[in-house]
Amino acid sequence: MDLGIAGKRALVLGASRGLGKAIAQGLSAEGVSVYAAARSVDKIAAYADGVQGLQPVALDLAESEQVEQIAGDLLRSGGVDIVVNNGGGPPPGTAQAATREAWLSHFEAMAANLFHLNTRLLPAMKDKGWGRIISVTSSGVEQPIPNLALSNGIRSAVVAWSKTLANEVAGDGITVNVVMPGRIHTERVDELDAAAAKRTHTDVAEVAAKSRMTIPTGRYGRPEEFADVVTFLASTRAAYVTGSKIRIDGGSIKSI
Numbered sequence: 315m316d317l318g319i320a321g322k323r324a325l326v327l328g329a330s331r332g333l334g335k336a337i338a339q340g341l342s343a344e345g346v347s348v349y350a351a352a353r354s355v356d357k358i359a360a361y362a363d364g365v366q367g368l369q370p371v372a373l374d375l376a377e378s379e380q381v382e383q384i385a386g387d388l389l390r391s392g393g394v395d396i397v398v399n400n401g402g403g404p405p406p407g408t409a410q411a412a413t414r415e416a417w418l419s420h421f422e423a424m425a426a427n428l429f430h431l432n433t434r435l436l437p438a439m440k441d442k443g444w445g446r447i448i449s450v451t452s453s454g455v456e457q458p459i460p461n462l463a464l465s466n467g468i469r470s471a472v473v474a475w476s477k478t479l480a481n482e483v484a485g486d487g488i489t490v491n492v493v494m495p496g497r498i499h500t501e502r503v504d505e506l507d508a509a510a511a512k513r514t515h516t517d518v519a520e521v522a523a524k525s526r527m528t529i530p531t532g533r534y535g536r537p538e539e540f541a542d543v544v545t546f547l548a549s550t551r552a553a554y555v556t557g558s559k560i561r562i563d564g565g566s567i568k569s570i
Contacts, residue, residue, distance in 0.1 A: 318550030320345030324396035325388065325435070327375065327428075330357035332500030333450055334400045336537035340545040342368050346396065351384065375401055376423035378430075385434035393438025396548045399428050399472070400450040403502060406509050409463035416464060424468045429475055436483065445488035446548045449476050453496045456559070457567050461513070462506075473559060480557035489556035491547050496563025497525055499534035530565035 324341050328334035330352035338350040338358075342365045350358045351373040358370035373384050388394055404420040432447060439445030451469040453459065458466040473492050480490035497503055507525065511518040526533055540562045546552055547560070561567060 317344050322395040323347045325349045325394045326398040327351050328400040330354050332502055333537055333540055336541035337398050337544050339365055340541035375427050381427045381431050385431055389438060393435060396446040397432055397435060398448050404464035406461045407463060408461060412463050420464050421468050425471050439488050440486045443487040447490045448544055448547050449492050451492050451494050453494045453563050453567055477557050484556050492559045493544055494561045495540055496566045497534045498537055498540050500537055535564055
C-alpha cells in the first residue's frame with residue numbers, strides 16, 4: 315500500500331530509543347525526511363547512519379529556549395508536515411505523594427512546551443493545506459495506571475488539547491490524533507517493571523510474567539507494531555481519521 319508520504323518532512327520527538335526510535339525508522343522507510351529529536355543525539359546518531367533521510371536534532375523539552383530554537387530553525391527551512399509528540403514519562407508515584415513542584419516541572423516539559431512547539435509549527439501546515447499531528451500518550455489516559463499519577467494526569471491534558479485542536483484545524487487538511495500504547499516492550503516498560511519489582515520485593519521476571527497474563531494476546535507488543543499504526547495515521551490514507559484515540563495494547567483495556 316502506497317501511504318503517499320514520500321518526500322514529506324517529519325519531526326519525531328523522543329527519538330533516541332523505544333517508541334520514538336521505531337516511529338522515526340518507520341517514517342523513514344516510507345521516504346519521509348525525519349528530524350529525530352531527543353536530549354541525547356548520540357543514541358540517534360548510532361542508528362541514523364543506516365537510515366536514509368534521518369537527521370538527529372538535540373532537543374530537551376524541559377528547556378523553553380531549545381523548543382523555541384528548533385521551531386524557528388524548522389520554519390526557516392519550510393516547516394514540517396508531520397509532528398509526532400513523544401517523550402519519556404515522569405517517575406512513578408502516587409497522587410498523594412506528588413508535590414506541586416513535580417506537577418509543574420513535568421507539566422511544562424510534557425505538555426506546555428509541547429503545545430507551544432506545535433502551535434509554532436501549525437501555520438506552515440495550514441499554508442500547505444496538509445498536516446499530521448500525532449501524540450503518543452499512554453493507556454493510563456483511559457484507565458489510570460496505579461502508581462503513575464503524574465503520567466495519568468499530564469497525558470490526559472495532552473488528550474484534551476489534541477481533541478480541541480483537531481476540531482479547530484480539520485478544515486485546513488490537518489489531522490490530530492492520539493495513540494495509546496499498552497505494554498510495548500521498550501526500555502521504559504523494563505524500567506517500570508523494575509520499579510514494580512523493587513516496590514513489591516519480587517523478581518522482575520515475575521512482575522513481567524504477571525503483566526503478560528493481563529494482556530489477551532499474552533505478550534508485550536513490539537515497538538515496530540506500534541510504529542506501523544503511527545505511520546498509517548501520518549499517511550494520506552488516514553485523511554478522514556482525526557480527533558481519535560487509538561489503543562495499541564493487545565486488548566488490555568476491555569472497557570466499551
